[in-house]
Amino acid sequence: MKKINIVKEKKDFDRAFKLNNQKKSKYAFLYTCNSKNNYRFGICVSKKLGNAVTRNKLKRQIKDIIDKSKLHFENKDYIIVLKKSAVGTEYLKLKEDILNLLEK
Numbered sequence: 001m002k003k004i005n006i007v008k009e010k011k012d013f014d015r016a017f018k019l020n021n022q023k024k025s026k027y028a029f030l031y032t033c034n035s036k037n038n039y040r041f042g043i044c045v046s047k048k049l050g051n052a053v054t055r056n057k058l059k060r061q062i063k064d065i066i067d068k069s070k071l072h073f074e075n076k077d078y079i080i081v082l083k084k085s086a087v088g089t090e091y092l093k094l095k096e097d098i099l100n101l102l103e104k
Helices: 010-019 052-068 091-103
Strands: 022-024 028-034 040-044 076-082
Touching (some): 010 028, 010 040, 052 076
Antiparallel strands (some): 022 028
């Protein structure tokens, strides 16, 4: 994932959460809001889900899913918030769930 396609600032996350454009699936929530230039992704993994190794592994998996997907994204900010059920799931199940969430 390129750096220009990553949401980093807290105000951008807060704006997406405030609009409450939410979709949910078994392993994650997806919040969306309009962006100026191009699509961007932000990934939230709570400390309640595990230690740093676990959280970073989940983030790497989500980034890999997004990079390898052949989906066409609109000019929006996409914020993915992982649920506790995502910890310990197989990569293929997580991939299928995230792709279904993004296609909605």
